[in-house]
Amino acid sequence: MAKDNKKLVQSITSREEDFAQWYTDVVREAELCDYSSVKGCLNYLPNGYAIWENIQADLDKRFKETGVENVYLPMLIPENLLQKEADHVEGFAPEVAWVTHGGMERLQERLCIRPTSETLFCELWSRTVQSYRDLPKVWNQWNSVLRWEKTTRPFLRSREFLWQEGHTIHATYEEAEERTLMMWKVYRDFISESLAIPFVAGRKTESEKFAGAQDTYTVEALMHDGKALQAATSHFFGNGFPDAYDIKYLDKNNELHSVYETSWGLSTRIIGAIIMVHGDDSGLVLPPRIAPKQVRVIPVAQHKEGVLDRSEELLAAIRAEGLRADIDESEKSPGWKFSEQEMLGIPVRVELGPKDIENGQAVLVRRDTREKTVVSIDDVPAVLKELLETVQQDMYDRAKAFLDSHIDEAQTMDEMKAKFTDNRGFIKAMWCGDESCEEMIKTETGGAGSRCLIEDEEPISDRCVCCGKPAKYKVFWGKAY
Amino acid sequence: MAKDNKKLVQSITSREEDFAQWYTDVVREAELCDYSSVKGCLNYLPNGYAIWENIQADLDKRFKETGVENVYLPMLIPENLLQKEADHVEGFAPEVAWVTHGGMERLQERLCIRPTSETLFCELWSRTVQSYRDLPKVWNQWNSVLRWEKTTRPFLRSREFLWQEGHTIHATYEEAEERTLMMWKVYRDFISESLAIPFVAGRKTESEKFAGAQDTYTVEALMHDGKALQAATSHFFGNGFPDAYDIKYLDKNNELHSVYETSWGLSTRIIGAIIMVHGDDSGLVLPPRIAPKQVRVIPVAQHKEGVLDRSEELLAAIRAEGLRADIDESEKSPGWKFSEQEMLGIPVRVELGPKDIENGQAVLVRRDTREKTVVSIDDVPAVLKELLETVQQDMYDRAKAFLDSHIDEAQTMDEMKAKFTDNRGFIKAMWCGDESCEEMIKTETGGAGSRCLIEDEEPISDRCVCCGKPAKYKVFWGKAY
Numbered sequence: 001m002a003k004d005n006k007k008l009v010q011s012i013t014s015r016e017e018d019f020a021q022w023y024t025d026v027v028r029e030a031e032l033c034d035y036s037s038v039k040g041c042l043n044y045l046p047n048g049y050a051i052w053e054n055i056q057a058d059l060d061k062r063f064k065e066t067g068v069e070n071v072y073l074p075m076l077i078p079e080n081l082l083q084k085e086a087d088h089v090e091g092f093a094p095e096v097a098w099v100t101h102g103g104m105e106r107l108q109e110r111l112c113i114r115p116t117s118e119t120l121f122c123e124l125w126s127r128t129v130q131s132y133r134d135l136p137k138v139w140n141q142w143n144s145v146l147r148w149e150k151t152t153r154p155f156l157r158s159r160e161f162l163w164q165e166g167h168t169i170h171a172t173y174e175e176a177e178e179r180t181l182m183m184w185k186v187y188r189d190f191i192s193e194s195l196a197i198p199f200v201a202g203r204k205t206e207s208e209k210f211a212g213a214q215d216t217y218t219v220e221a222l223m224h225d226g227k228a229l230q231a232a233t234s235h236f237f238g239n240g241f242p243d244a245y246d247i248k249y250l251d252k253n254n255e256l257h258s259v260y261e262t263s264w265g266l267s268t269r270i271i272g273a274i275i276m277v278h279g280d281d282s283g284l285v286l287p288p289r290i291a292p293k294q295v296r297v298i299p300v301a302q303h304k305e306g307v308l309d310r311s312e313e314l315l316a317a318i319r320a321e322g323l324r325a326d327i328d329e330s331e332k333s334p335g336w337k338f339s340e341q342e343m344l345g346i347p348v349r350v351e352l353g354p355k356d357i358e359n360g361q362a363v364l365v366r367r368d369t370r371e372k373t374v375v376s377i378d379d380v381p382a383v384l385k386e387l388l389e390t391v392q393q394d395m396y397d398r399a400k401a402f403l404d405s406h407i408d409e410a411q412t413m414d415e416m417k418a419k420f421t422d423n424r425g426f427i428k429a430m431w432c433g434d435e436s437c438e439e440m441i442k443t444e445t446g447g448a449g450s451r452c453l454i455e456d457e458e459p460i461s462d463r464c465v466c467c468g469k470p471a472k473y474k475v476f477w478g479k480a481y
Numbered sequence: 482m483a484k485d486n487k488k489l490v491q492s493i494t495s496r497e498e499d500f501a502q503w504y505t506d507v508v509r510e511a512e513l514c515d516y517s518s519v520k521g522c523l524n525y526l527p528n529g530y531a532i533w534e535n536i537q538a539d540l541d542k543r544f545k546e547t548g549v550e551n552v553y554l555p556m557l558i559p560e561n562l563l564q565k566e567a568d569h570v571e572g573f574a575p576e577v578a579w580v581t582h583g584g585m586e587r588l589q590e591r592l593c594i595r596p597t598s599e600t601l602f603c604e605l606w607s608r609t610v611q612s613y614r615d616l617p618k619v620w621n622q623w624n625s626v627l628r629w630e631k632t633t634r635p636f637l638r639s640r641e642f643l644w645q646e647g648h649t650i651h652a653t654y655e656e657a658e659e660r661t662l663m664m665w666k667v668y669r670d671f672i673s674e675s676l677a678i679p680f681v682a683g684r685k686t687e688s689e690k691f692a693g694a695q696d697t698y699t700v701e702a703l704m705h706d707g708k709a710l711q712a713a714t715s716h717f718f719g720n721g722f723p724d725a726y727d728i729k730y731l732d733k734n735n736e737l738h739s740v741y742e743t744s745w746g747l748s749t750r751i752i753g754a755i756i757m758v759h760g761d762d763s764g765l766v767l768p769p770r771i772a773p774k775q776v777r778v779i780p781v782a783q784h785k786e787g788v789l790d791r792s793e794e795l796l797a798a799i800r801a802e803g804l805r806a807d808i809d810e811s812e813k814s815p816g817w818k819f820s821e822q823e824m825l826g827i828p829v830r831v832e833l834g835p836k837d838i839e840n841g842q843a844v845l846v847r848r849d850t851r852e853k854t855v856v857s858i859d860d861v862p863a864v865l866k867e868l869l870e871t872v873q874q875d876m877y878d879r880a881k882a883f884l885d886s887h888i889d890e891a892q893t894m895d896e897m898k899a900k901f902t903d904n905r906g907f908i909k910a911m912w913c914g915d916e917s918c919e920e921m922i923k924t925e926t927g928g929a930g931s932r933c934l935i936e937d938e939e940p941i942s943d944r945c946v947c948c949g950k951p952a953k954y955k956v957f958w959g960k961a962y
Binding site for chain 1: 515517518519522523524525526527530531533534550551552553554555556557558559562575576577578579580581582583584585591592594601604605609620624625627629640641643
């Protein structure tokens, strides 16, 4: 009831006025998720979870095309197992939740709820991998993990979150490295093609890589407020991790060898990126490939004879084309229905009123540009199919233009500080490789850290932007979620 | 290496000799799952998890056709929330795991890992449902739950297990009751059509229903050893549960009402049922509709020229028909490959050797009956498609004949006791409705409990089989997993 009287669009803050509040408002009004009775844990509501389901279906297909098999390992990890790899336990132990009682009994050993599952995969493989015939293992699971975060935000940081975590082991260093890079490419393809999100991508610095990894490769997207978001990562472990868990195999000559490991993940954070890259002051704007509904039919003056019947016929024809479509036959006003469709980010709406029917036409309205096209009713399904492809491509192109216009470079700290005030985004600058400079840059710029190394471009200069000593790396710097 | 020398089929116990050991052997040799480092928690391995993925895809589609929306609610439940509904907390509190520490801090209130999520759904709805416009909610989640079981067996009983739990609320008693029965039917259709498993089905007695429910409807399948397995349940809560959590809505006249609730679930136990209904002394026998691989091509004398090429062409043609197929090109002997395909329960294998190629034919061998058919190579894909349908139907028919031959009735306790010794399965007998008789029957028969009420048949007599007092119900009795 309240819902029918309030003004939907006015209920969200404008993006330019207060980006953080805009984000919160969109998540709430589009009913994507809300907080539960456990601090920092989310309820993923139907509108939000349906996006995740489409992400899962698309990405899982890409995984399987590269030979990935899905599994499910337990949510609980014994304390002694977590502690076997030193860097890893140091990275995760401070932020795990501990189970101390099962039923009425106190447990002899504490169990933590998995913050990530490298330890469990390694334990399993240490028992089951013996021969070169058992390799490689290329496994993935879709699950939830829990990290006891202090501050949380919907999708971006919550204590429990959904993700996929892939884990693989291989007989050789080269094969594991190849898999690390292959999955990094799968993520880049998925994020650009299916989510219409452009990015910069590269290797992480020592201080930013995953706890226990030898190398971490990241995909860094740029949000509309100029802050970066780590969208996916692929880690190469070498043999350090599997050696700590004593995973060895016998080769054809009966000689014992180490195995080489990778892991890679993408989480529900990516829904935050979709919102913050594409959304606008009317709400969500969803890329057609992962939108739960791609088309909504909205009858106008639906009380008039024939309007609802013709609208339903049209809906059936659109669905027959293989598009995900629904219809809003509620008693709300057309204007109200348009606002709701816009808030939900449904890529195209089809308006159909008595005059349209008289003229044998319908009006298609794009969510991203609000552009209207009048189309002969019979042509609607075919036109929609093409239009959705166009919308998908245009959304990527617009986001790419935004990203490109928010990449800059700096030769000095003064330049760097000034650019992070005026023009947020990614700044390219040289770095000596010392963590103290990395820290200093973060402090001086009010939070811009190293996002990733740039390994395929000419250096800007031969000096570190911070200390002036010889530069080793060219780096993307940026503030981040 | 060990694997190449051992005799695969001899590595499993025969079903008649020791059914429990046969089950354990099949689970291990088919590499479906194994125990993890946490007592009673399973690692679901690729062969086992792939069955679950197919179950999910099939059942989820059926759910969505009835209007179900998927969500994801947190894995943790605050202690005070669990305690709001008296019967429910009494049923679950003794078997939950408790989180007492988050990060480095002791929590002010203990959190349990969900054993089931009625409480979380009710908490969410108590905050978000206000008007008749907010109803119904027809939600489901695919997740894992944890119950601190003392004795565990792969798939059948483990501390953490995978399932789906559907939860709905409705404006009226009738609508909620209709949904309870609708989902019960969805399960029955799925279990018979897709899993080829026949069953008896009905309402549970008071003592056997879900903690907090008003009515529980169950699907009870019969395993090859004559024991029943509860394959799925659908619960009707009335308004007791939602009232305890204070979920109310205003109708069109602004009057406040209770809502009516249902929940319904199916878990990875069902994989145990698939094994124990269809499996034989050579291993798994999977119904084609949910088999991860439906067809395996096995080249014979593959070192001979053209065999591998022709086999791969055939595989491509089979896949083009939309069938899930793979090929075994390893260097093992054909006999060994046949044993492996049989162990994994792949419904049909296609044998192709030099002579077959010469004659333009291939040999199709059904896993369920071992029946061989010689088919022209070009016809293989089309013949396979039909053959898989036949296998699916025959598997159901055989299991149905087994079930029918294991249903009997009893008029007296002596008869009942004798029949549960000689001929295990379901026994129909009359019952007065007293829990003491229900208990007594269980004790006297060595464990046969009430599986479900029979409400659409004539009574056998007017006296309780146990106490001889007037009978109220006709009941299926059986020993169960």
